[in-house]
Amino acid sequence: MDATAGLGAAIILVGMTSALAYPVLQVAALRRFRGFWRLLAAVPLLPMGYIIAVTALAFREQSTLWPLLLILMAPVGLAYLGILWLVHARLAPPGNT
Numbered sequence: 001m002d003a004t005a006g007l008g009a010a011i012i013l014v015g016m017t018s019a020l021a022y023p024v025l026q027v028a029a030l031r032r033f034r035g036f037w038r039l040l041a042a043v044p045l046l047p048m049g050y051i052i053a054v055t056a057l058a059f060r061e062q063s064t065l066w067p068l069l070l071i072l073m074a075p076v077g078l079a080y081l082g083i084l085w086l087v088h089a090r091l092a093p094p095g096n097t
Contacts, residue, residue: 015071
């Protein structure tokens, strides 16, 4: 396997793992955070909802590239929520989860 194939395999692995981990972290953030933090945690719902709808439509149309958009964008949503979780842990007062 050459370096390009290895990089492609790594990108797909990260994307697929993120596609599975993103919904878990999204639900956990919405359940745990309150107030303004919950609003910030809800930000990725709109673009990811659109991406999931496009992915579902592509799957229904039997497109061979149906998961591509989800695989490429799920790491972005996961990274956003991960960073938000870290910032929340650092800045939020202890009683304001």
